[in-house]
Amino acid sequence: MATEYAIIAGGCFWCTEAVFQSLIGVSSVESGYLGGNTAHPTYEQVCTGTTGHAEAIRIGFDPQLIGYADLLDVSFATHDPTQLNRQGNDIGTQYRSAIFPLDASQKLAAEQAIQRAQQDFAQPIVTTIEPFTEWYPAEDYHQNYWDRVGENNGFCMAVIPPKLQKLRKKFAERVKD
Numbered sequence: 001m002a003t004e005y006a007i008i009a010g011g012c013f014w015c016t017e018a019v020f021q022s023l024i025g026v027s028s029v030e031s032g033y034l035g036g037n038t039a040h041p042t043y044e045q046v047c048t049g050t051t052g053h054a055e056a057i058r059i060g061f062d063p064q065l066i067g068y069a070d071l072l073d074v075s076f077a078t079h080d081p082t083q084l085n086r087q088g089n090d091i092g093t094q095y096r097s098a099i100f101p102l103d104a105s106q107k108l109a110a111e112q113a114i115q116r117a118q119q120d121f122a123q124p125i126v127t128t129i130e131p132f133t134e135w136y137p138a139e140d141y142h143q144n145y146w147d148r149v150g151e152n153n154g155f156c157m158a159v160i161p162p163k164l165q166k167l168r169k170k171f172a173e174r175v176k177d
Helices: 013-021 044-048 068-080 104-119 154-170
Strands: 004-010 026-034 054-063 097-101
Touching: 004 013, 004 068, 013 026, 013 054, 013 154, 044 104, 054 068, 068 104, 068 154, 097 104
Parallel strands: none
Antiparallel strands: 004 054, 004 097, 026 054
16 A cells, blocks of 8 residues: 555654654654745744744555554644643744644544544644645754654653653554564
C-alpha cells in the first residue's frame, strides 16, 4: 500500500515529532510550517507569530498498520487541545492545535476525532480544522530533533518524556519496541 500523510499541529514540533516517531505504522515524521501567509518562512520568522504559520508535523503512515483516525486520537491524547494558541510555556499562534486535512475524508475524520476527544476534556477543545496550504519543511536542524539532541535540551526533557508516557499508557499496543 502507498504511504498516506497526515498533517497535525499541537505545539512545538520537536515534541510532537517524538511522539509520532514511536508509532508502529509511521514511516516518516517531518517538522515544518503551514497555514500562514509568508512564502518559505524561516524558523525565526515563524517564531515571531506574525507569519500565521503553525509549527506542524507531516506524518507518513501505512494505513494498513495505523489509520488516520488513530493518529488524530494519539494527537489529542498527547497534547492539550483546550489551550488556545499555546502548549504549556510555548505561546503564540504558531503553537496552535490544528489539523490540516488533505481531502474530504480526512476532514470528516478530523471532525469526528474532535467529537470523540471532547468526551475526555472538561474544557472545550479549541483545535481548528484548517485548509491545507503550502507545506514548508523546517530547517534540517529541526528534523529528528529528539533522537539527535533532545536529551541534552532541558525544554525537551521537561515536555517530551511525559508525552511519551501518555502514549505508552494509552496506546501501548501501537508503540514500537
